[in-house]
Amino acid sequence: xxxxxxxxxxxxxxxxxxxxxxxxxxxxxxxxxxxxxxxxxxxxxxxxxxxxxxxxxxxxxxxxxxxxxxxxxxxxxxxxxxxxxxxxxxxxxxxxxxxxxxxxxxxxxxxxxxxxxxxxxxxxxxxxxxxxxxxxxxxxxxxxxxxxxxxxxxxxxxxxxxxxxxxxxxxxxxxxxxxxxxxxxxxxxxxxxxxxxxxxxxxxxxxxxxxxxxxxxxxxxxxxxxxxxxxxxxxxxxxxxxxxxxxxxxxxxxxxxxxxxxxxxxxxxxxxxxxxxxxxxxxxxxxxxxxxxxxxxxxxxxxxxxxxxxxxxxxxxxxxxxxxxxxxxxxxxxxxxxxxxxxxxxxxxxxxxxxxxxxxxxxxxxxxxxxxxxxxxxxxxxxxxxxxxxxxxxxxxxxxxxxxxxxxxxxxxxxxxxxxxxxxxxxxxxxxxxxxxxxxx
Ligand SMILES: O=C(O)C1=C[C@@H](OP(=O)(O)O)[C@@H](O)[C@H](O)C1
Ligand SMILES: C=C(OP(=O)(O)O)C(=O)O
Numbered sequence: 302x303x304x305x306x307x308x309x310x311x312x313x314x315x316x317x318x319x320x321x322x323x324x325x326x327x328x329x330x331x332x333x334x335x336x337x338x339x340x341x342x343x344x345x346x347x348x349x350x351x352x353x354x355x356x357x358x359x360x361x362x363x364x365x366x367x368x369x370x371x372x373x374x375x376x377x378x379x380x381x382x383x384x385x386x387x388x389x390x391x392x393x394x395x396x397x398x399x400x401x402x403x404x405x406x407x408x409x410x411x412x413x414x415x416x417x418x419x420x421x422x423x424x425x426x427x428x429x430x431x432x433x434x435x436x437x438x439x440x441x442x443x444x445x446x447x448x449x450x451x452x453x454x455x456x457x458x459x460x461x462x463x464x465x466x467x468x469x470x471x472x473x474x475x476x477x478x479x480x481x482x483x484x485x486x487x488x489x490x491x492x493x494x495x496x497x498x499x500x501x502x503x504x505x506x507x508x509x510x511x512x513x514x515x516x517x518x519x520x521x522x523x524x525x526x527x528x529x530x531x532x533x534x535x536x537x538x539x540x541x542x543x544x545x546x547x548x549x550x551x552x553x554x555x556x557x558x559x560x561x562x563x564x565x566x567x568x569x570x571x572x573x574x575x576x577x578x579x580x581x582x583x584x585x586x587x588x589x590x591x592x593x594x595x596x597x598x599x600x601x602x603x604x605x606x607x608x609x610x611x612x613x614x615x616x617x618x619x620x621x622x623x624x625x626x627x628x629x630x631x632x633x634x635x636x637x638x639x640x641x642x643x644x645x646x647x648x649x650x651x652x653x654x655x656x657x658x659x660x661x662x663x664x665x666x667x668x669x670x671x672x673x674x675x676x677x678x679x680x681x682x683x684x685x686x687x688x689x690x691x692x693x694x695x696x697x698x699x700x701x702x703x704x705x706x707x708x709x710x711x712x713x714x715x716x717x718x719x720x721x722x723x724x725x726x727x728x729x730x731x732x733x734x735x736x737x738x739x740x741x742x
Pocket of ligand 2: 350394395396397398622649650696723
């Protein structure tokens with residue numbers, strides 16, 4: 302386990318581009334693998350999570366080729382024509398890869414065995430196996446349907462109407478992917494809208510997807526089954542969830558003035574930016590444009606005096622992966638930041654609520670964690686000096702390294718290798734802005 306230490310640094314400056322969006326990258330490979338013809342993907346995230354999905358799609362019969370940095374070609378097989386993989390599908394650290402591909406396999410008459418790393422194999426899968434069973438798939442797994450798990454795909458998949466018990470784009474997407482090979486309409490009702498990259502890309506590849514916002518605030522997504530998907534180029538924007546790390550670093554390191562180019566601004570992904578602006582963050586959205594069907598902009602970020610705010614639970618789906626780095630921003634703010642509706646953080650790559658609380662405690666930040674709440678008592682400065690246990694969680698590692706850039710004493714994370722799952726080149730990009738990291742030992 303390589304430990305990495307971040308120490309306080311002078312003002313950050315410069316312009317950087319973060320890697321491609323993880324959610325869109327997974328989906329581009331999966332839908333490209335089902336489409337007829339060759340899909341050209343540019344800006345693909347070449348992080349371990351997405352590379353695992355690429356390999357799984359190969360095992361399912363698609364031809365997936367890297368032609369240059371971020372430039373990939375996928376020759377698809379057509380909906381319903383996936384082949385049975387000759388070996389286990391190992392999705393590594395990736396909940397998205399595992400759950401989306403379980404949906405895909407569930408809708409095909411094939412059997413596939415899924416596994417992952419020590420983190421993924423602890424994560425709950427019943428949330429996908431339950432609706433996918435109703436569509437006709439079978440599952441043989443450990444208690445609670447955790448991985449390793451065999452998916453016995455439906456011979457004749459049935460469309461369902463399903464109301465999500467938790468707000469989860471992964472569960473929604475798994476059902477839609479299974480529904481692709483079912484006759485008739487598959488309907489998912491979400492209590493609160495979650496990221497809609499699957500819906501956007503399904504439409505982009507020629508499927509008919511209807512989205513209706515219902516009077517009670519929920520959203521109904523209807524997919525017409527058995528479409529012929531046609532290859533279409535996908536331009537992947539920079540990942541707002543990755544941009545969050547240099548962005549918060551720019552806010553908390555005194556004197557900083559940085560620009561992050563080509564950041565995806567899908568309205569269902571930008572809860573963190575809204576929250577930081579409420580806290581007083583100076584963020585300018587420059588050169589707003591549309592790229593590959595998603596809104597993008599360049600973000601100019603300057604050091605800011607932040608104040609604590611209340612973050613409503615309703616905002617959680619649009620910033621679900623951003624609470625670790627928001628907690629760091631809150632520690633440098635003055636006043637109390639209250640976060641609600643965080644139950645899902647307990648089932649990510651780690652129990653993120655517990656990992657954040659332990660990291661704050663190790664670095665002298667007053668806070669209180671409840672079952673699904675976190676209150677951070679910001680004092681404007683952070684003592685630091687702690688070592689943070691990362692539990693195979695990339696977002697915990699990056700968040701506390703950012704903390705170390707502005708804390709009084711250095712902050713160490715016990716392991717940083719898993720950062721490559723979502724943000725390869727993180728340390729180099731931060732160093733280019735002026736950050737200081739050192740390898741312990
Ligand atoms: O669909 C996706 O691409 C994702 C959905 C979210 O998970 P949930 O669906 O579990 O909320 C998010 O945490 C994950 O990083 C990516
Ligand atoms: C939760 C995350 O990813 P996944 O669920 O795909 O492992 C994340 O990237 O923060």
